[in-house]
């Protein structure tokens with residue numbers, strides 16, 4: 330029995346490490362195609378499409394601390410760039426940060442950034458292996474199908490609340 334518990338704890342520790350690394354590969358994951366019926370939100374010149382969050386089980390959270398990532402597609406129909414400067418999801422996690430992935434030798438790692446640019450007339454994709462919202466120190470589990478109220482704040486366009494759906498990425 331003790332042996333089994335030790336194995337389970339080791340497994341959970343490995344999962345926690347995997348979560349911290351986010352995507353410890355040399356190549357970013359291919360972009361997930363938003364479904365045709367993916368929810369879409371308009372905020373000024375911005376269109377926000379298909380917000381989603383990677384699931385974490387209650388067991389992972391209890392063995393934590395553990396993190397997860399949030400993703401969406403943001404396009405800007407305006408003639409000026411805009412910047413995602415803040416994200417918040419109530420008490421979902423202790424901290425929320427904006428992250429990018431950078432090459433560190435042969436390994437990708439995450440770096441916190443102050444803002445994420447959405448260029449004039451352009452589109453920025455937050456996705457696994459790339460730019461993402463990082464929820465650090467989850468306070469509860471996230472099961473597939475859960476809806477999380479996510480507040481996103483942009484430098485020019487202001488703040489919007491979107492429904493982020495919890496779902497498993499295509500290749501996880």
Ligand SMILES: [Cu+2]
Pocket residue numbers: 351428439461462463
């Ligand atoms: Cu991150």
